[in-house]
Amino acid sequence: MQAIIMAGGMGSRLRPLTNSLPKPLVKIIDKPVMEYVIENLVEGGIKDIAVTVGYKADMIMDYFGDGGQWGAKLSYFVEDVPLGTAGGVKNVKDHIIDDFVVMSADGLCNIDIKEFCNFHHSHTSKVSMAVRYMQDARGFGLVKADEEGVVKAFSEKPKFVVSGYINMGIYAFDKNIMDVIPDGKSDFSYDIFPKLLGDIRVFKPDCFWSDIGTLPEYYLTNHFVSTHPERFRVSLL
Numbered sequence: 001m002q003a004i005i006m007a008g009g010m011g012s013r014l015r016p017l018t019n020s021l022p023k024p025l026v027k028i029i030d031k032p033v034m035e036y037v038i039e040n041l042v043e044g045g046i047k048d049i050a051v052t053v054g055y056k057a058d059m060i061m062d063y064f065g066d067g068g069q070w071g072a073k074l075s076y077f078v079e080d081v082p083l084g085t086a087g088g089v090k091n092v093k094d095h096i097i098d099d100f101v102v103m104s105a106d107g108l109c110n111i112d113i114k115e116f117c118n119f120h121h122s123h124t125s126k127v128s129m130a131v132r133y134m135q136d137a138r139g140f141g142l143v144k145a146d147e148e149g150v151v152k153a154f155s156e157k158p159k160f161v162v163s164g165y166i167n168m169g170i171y172a173f174d175k176n177i178m179d180v181i182p183d184g185k186s187d188f189s190y191d192i193f194p195k196l197l198g199d200i201r202v203f204k205p206d207c208f209w210s211d212i213g214t215l216p217e218y219y220l221t222n223h224f225v226s227t228h229p230e231r232f233r234v235s236l237l
Contacts, residue, residue, distance in 0.1 A: 001117050001172075002098050003046045005037055006088055007105035008054030008079050013214050022056040024105035025063060026218070029225050029234050032063065033212065034105040035070070039233060041103070042071045044113020050095050051105070052088040054079040060105075085169075086186040093178045102171045108221055109209040110231055111170060116203055120172035125150070125201040127177065127193070130170035132209055133163070140166035141189050143202060151200040154193060165202065168209055 007024045017026050024034035041049060049072050053060050057078050067074030077092050089102060099120065101113065111130060120128040129151065131143050142155040143165045154167075167189065181192060193200060208231065210221040225232050 001046050002048045002100040003041050004050045004102045005105045006052050008052050038070045047072050050075045050092045052077050084185045084187040086181045086188045086192045090181040099175050104169050107211045111205045111207045119203050123201050125199050126174045127200040128172040128203050130168040131165040131202045134166050135163045137162050137164050137166050143167050145202045149202045
């Protein structure tokens with residue numbers, strides 16, 4: 001398996017923290033959030049990692065370099081203009097030779113990568129999507145699946161309070177998914193996944209997840225990690 005880390009966003013909702021830093025470099029306790037993502041992938045056996053970058057790309061590339069410090073091999077793909085979630089993945093097509101995992105560089109999650117990959121390979125679906133249950137799914141993509149876990153419908157960012165399983169933005173893809181994604185700008189939630197209903201299967205991990213999308217969520221995430229450091233390879237000494 002390979003991996004793609006999406007690190008091109010501006011993190012506008014985290015300003016002023018992201019005025020001088022790209023969101024992937026914003027620290028959770030003692031290290032940038034993207035560092036946690038890389039460590040988790042490497043621990044799960046994935047070392048060949050492509051990184052899509054845009055906003056303040058040089059800062060990300062300067063910090064992580066070739067990834068050797070973390071036991072990874074990083075390759076960077078710069079987006080001069082934003083390509084969207086699916087377009088950013090398609091931009092990496094020449095690098096992908098195997099099934100692959102996609103994760104966001106600006107969210108904190110300790111998902112078991114090996115378990116996720118094993119789940120993906122145990123089914124024939126083109127896409128495996130990590131989901132989690134939320135009492136209030138506003139602002140997220142609501143996922144509706146049947147009893148076998150096959151996705152049948154999406155409701156993108158409901159405006160009213162509704163509970164259900166939401167898309168965590170963590171995927172495992174068959175390498176041939178590149179044939180489904182057009183060149184140029186496109187988004188998984190709006191442009192690609194609606195065409196793949198019946199070929200997406202949900203995975204429900206037992207893990208912590210936060211998109212640290214807002215300042216309150218960012219500080220709550222720091223508090224959680226500070227009280228559960230053993231879950232995130234953090235030393236408080």
